[in-house]
Amino acid sequence: MVEIRFHGRGGQGTVVASKVLADAIAKEGNWVQAYPEFGVERRGSPVVAFIRIDDKRIYDKSRIYAPDHVVVLDPTLVEAIDITEGLKEGGTIIINTDRKPDEFPFRGRFDVRTVHATEIAVKHKLGNLAAPIVNTAITGAVVKVLGLTKLESLAQAIREAIAIKPEDNVKAAQEAYERA
Numbered sequence: 001m002v003e004i005r006f007h008g009r010g011g012q013g014t015v016v017a018s019k020v021l022a023d024a025i026a027k028e029g030n031w032v033q034a035y036p037e038f039g040v041e042r043r044g045s046p047v048v049a050f051i052r053i054d055d056k057r058i059y060d061k062s063r064i065y066a067p068d069h070v071v072v073l074d075p076t077l078v079e080a081i082d083i084t085e086g087l088k089e090g091g092t093i094i095i096n097t098d099r100k101p102d103e104f105p106f107r108g109r110f111d112v113r114t115v116h117a118t119e120i121a122v123k124h125k126l127g128n129l130a131a132p133i134v135n136t137a138i139t140g141a142v143v144k145v146l147g148l149t150k151l152e153s154l155a156q157a158i159r160e161a162i163a164i165k166p167e168d169n170v171k172a173a174q175e176a177y178e179r180a
Contacts, residue, residue, distance in 0.1 A: 002148065003064045006049040007083055008073030013135025016161065017073065018049035021139045024149045024157035025051075031058050046077065053148060071142055072096060073117070073134050084110065094145055094180075096134050115141040115180045117172075124172040126165065136162065140173030141180035151177055 008014030015036040022034035033052040050064045066086045072078060075097040083093065084106050093110050096117035104112050117137035127133035136158055143154050155170045162169045 001058070002053040002069070002146075003067045004051045004053075004069045004071060004142075004146075005064055005067040005087075006047075006051075006071045006073065007077050007081070008047050008049075008135075009077070010045045010047050011131055011133075012047075012073045013133045014047045014073050015049050017071070017135035017139050018051050020136065020157045020161050021142060021149075021154070022051050022053075023161060024139075024143070024154040025053055027153040027156060028149055030055060033058050033061070037063060046081065067091065069094070069146060071138060073138055075099070078104070092145060094138070094141055096138055113141070113145045113180060115176050117141065117176055120172050120175050120179070124165075124168045124175075126168060126172055136169040137172040137176040140176035143173075144177040144180040 006014050006018050018034045022032040026032045031054050036049040052058050066088055068088050069092045070083055070087055072083055072095040075095055091110050094113045097114050098116045099114060101107055101112040101114050117134040118132050120137040121127060121132035121134045139154055143149055143151055154173055158169050158173060159166045
């Protein structure tokens with residue numbers, strides 16, 4: 001079983017990112033769960049979402065306490081919370097940032113990868129300059145780094161789930177895939 005925890009802020013598409021990625025993975029015959037955990041539900045507040053992936057039916061419905069991987073949509077959360085809490089030794093952390101992986105203090109204990117999903121979202125006019133929506137871009141990076149599904153399956157899941165600018169969202173995912 002592979003377990004992934006997503007950290008973001010309300011309005012960035014964290015929950016949608018986990019759902020779209022789960023849908024893409026399910027297209028290839030895997031069993032998947034995707035679910036959010038909310039605190040105060042408002043724009044800008046921290047949001048956590050989870051994905052479980054297995055080749056057989058998943059019965060565990062609990063929160064993920066020891067993820068294999070962590071995905072961070074908002075780089076300010078790296079300083080605000082312990083994104084590595086419970087992360088398995090050697091796990092991968094994928095961060096939306098313009099910083100390089102070796103600039104993070106947990107490099108060495110974990111495999112840190114970065115992609116500037118915000119820049120990609122702005123380029124493809126997803127959201128606006130004040131609040132770019134980085135969800136589809138970050139999923140492209142996750143697919144490239146973790147290899148959990150094919151880019152084509154992700155593109156199909158994006159087209160099915162995203163009603164506004166689906167092709168721009170697919171292009172953002174493809175660009176993040178290439179850059180990751």
